[in-house]
Amino acid sequence: MVEPATTTGKVTRPRAGTQARREEIVRAASRTFAAKGYRTGSLVDVAEQVGITHAGVLHHFGSKEQLLVAVLQQRDDDGVRDLEGQHIPGGRELFRHLVRTVRANEGRPGIIQGYTVLVGESVTQGHPARDWVTRRFAVLREEIADAVQAMGPHVTRDAAVRAAAAVIGVMDGLQVQWLLDADAVDLPEATTFAIEAILAATLAGADAPRPVGDVV
Template sequence: MEDEAVAPRRTVRRPRPSTAERRAEILRAAARTFAAKGYRTGSLADVAEQVGMTHAGVLHHFGSKEQLLVAVLEHRDREDVRDLEGQHIPGGLELFRHLVRTARANTRRRGIVQGYSVLVGESVTAEHPARDWVTHRFTVLRGEIADAVQALDARVPRDAAERAASAVIGVMDGLQVQWLLDDDAVDLPDATAFAIEAVLAATLAGAAAPRPLGDVPDA
């Protein structure tokens, strides 16, 4: 009896992922890489290896390492509000509680915080590719925090609310740098909550707020 002819196997090709799916894979891989190795040490080659691409393939989707970091940070911001109503940063007192929760979450993603701090520091240089993104982020965040201050007390003047917003952002970013350098010396969420409450207390008290420094003369 002759052997039956064996039909040749047909190779089933898996559909190629869409551009959006590819970008999402790269973002997740970049977030893992930066979180584990830090922004400076984590390379595009590390990211590419995780998604089965070349270094050039990653650059095709994001253009540069800085642009990839910006996309990771934007993804982080979306994830931070994913479970909130309207998937948007809240208003009023809840906004400030959200900022403290974000500081607590940041202690679990050190590499992303490091990348953000590096990006913000470098963005002050002329023609940095992330300068516009960082400037826009601060503008939007100042407005949202100022709105939240005035939601607590509508009598607070807008300039005072915006001054408070600038102080909150500055303190949060500065505390992150201190924490990155010495996390034993800085309890990030606790120090963040303390600073925010101090800024809010002084702003809401207005003219009645104590002024230990008085009027500081020019040097």
């Protein structure tokens, strides 16, 4: 799971006291999902940590899915908090940042599990997280495509966006394999290999080897 710079539009800010309580709930949910996983970790577990009821959590977030979205958004925000401009970097450094994020993700399997479940379920019509996931991927594709073109100004926008979609797909797919069998997948190494292969082919353009050839 990688963090885009922002995936939200203009929102109405809650009152200071409400905002503080929401942040407290999100932090508690993050701890709960990290320790127990998204499916096993319950809203009761979260509520007990902040001294409110299960209904109190729902009052602030509406559903467990929406609480997970808030946890994931907070994780994204935390991931760029110490970066210049609180924004993921551009060019080559963006891809190094992606690999560093993957290394950090190894220490939070419960959160990655929750993200994977949320993304999978979001493809269904009417899912409460569908818009958030769609925006998140759209922002990531643009930011990664920008980084590709910063490394290779000769790369067309279509090719850069295609490479960006491939990078995101590979990263999320590797996370699924890792969640199912962590011993079988070295997540940082496999991710680095895939990103470098995609970048090498994209930057080489027409000169890139094509082992598969044309597919009819």
